[in-house]
Amino acid sequence: MALTFYYGSGSPFAWRVWLALEHKKIPYDFKLLSFDRGDTAAPAFRAINPRGMVPTIVDDGFALWESGAILEYLEERHPAIPLLPKDLRARATVRRIAAEAAHSLSPLVNRLFEATLFHDGPPVPAELDELRQKLLEELNRFEALLTGSYLAGELSLADITTFPHLRLIRRVEERQPGNGLGDRIPPRLKAWMKRIEALPCYERTIPPHWKG
Numbered sequence: 001m002a003l004t005f006y007y008g009s010g011s012p013f014a015w016r017v018w019l020a021l022e023h024k025k026i027p028y029d030f031k032l033l034s035f036d037r038g039d040t041a042a043p044a045f046r047a048i049n050p051r052g053m054v055p056t057i058v059d060d061g062f063a064l065w066e067s068g069a070i071l072e073y074l075e076e077r078h079p080a081i082p083l084l085p086k087d088l089r090a091r092a093t094v095r096r097i098a099a100e101a102a103h104s105l106s107p108l109v110n111r112l113f114e115a116t117l118f119h120d121g122p123p124v125p126a127e128l129d130e131l132r133q134k135l136l137e138e139l140n141r142f143e144a145l146l147t148g149s150y151l152a153g154e155l156s157l158a159d160i161t162t163f164p165h166l167r168l169i170r171r172v173e174e175r176q177p178g179n180g181l182g183d184r185i186p187p188r189l190k191a192w193m194k195r196i197e198a199l200p201c202y203e204r205t206i207p208p209h210w211k212g
């Protein structure tokens with residue numbers, strides 16, 4: 001039985017899992033849930049994931065949610081194309097970076113969305129300036145990690161976990177020019193984004209609603 005993947009367009013957490021499924025060439029049935037339609041609150045979905053959140057997978061009857069847990073599960077279940085290094089400390093570093101993306105970067109990107117695309121009325125300039133400053137400080141921490149092509153050696157869960165949040169920052173600028181970070185994403189991170197966007201898994205996982 002194939003793995004079923006429940007996804008919601010625009011969710012950075014669901015995007016991580018989609019990138020991993022594609023990169024690792026794992027067969028899956030794709031279930032696109034609509035936030036607007038309230039699909040995540042539907043009883044049939046709540047019966048699978050009582051929290052009503054994407055990403056969620058069901059693998060041979062086993063339901064799992066929380067993107068970090070799903071990524072680790074997929075890694076162990078489908079090790080052929082690895083996204084975790086073999087070396088103990090390298091693996092710990094990847095997990096650390098993935099946790100930093102989840103707990104330090106992601107909340108700031110959420111706040112940027114709330115202050116711009118999800119904001120009723122024009123953004124409050126002072127609030128936006130303070131937020132941009134915090135985001136740039138955070139991005140500089142990721143910039144410092146980029147001594148090679150990827151965040152931690154080879155392409156890994158560190159990149160897969162971090163990328164959607166960076167791409168969402170650019171999305172704000174695309175939708176509301178001047179309200180995102182403009183061209184202030186640090187240069188090595190910018191080049192790294194291009195590298196990820198050149199991977200086949202990127203093209204296949206662009207959020208459907210971005211394509212109009």
Ligand SMILES: N[C@@H](CCC(=O)N[C@@H](CS)C(=O)NCC(=O)O)C(=O)O
Pocket residue numbers: 008010011012013014035040041052053054055065066067068
């Ligand atoms: N910590 C969770 C976060 C997942 C999450 O926040 N998902 C949101 C979308 S970004 C969701 O499904 N929300 C339900 C809804 O808005 O109906 C993870 O890493 O998977």
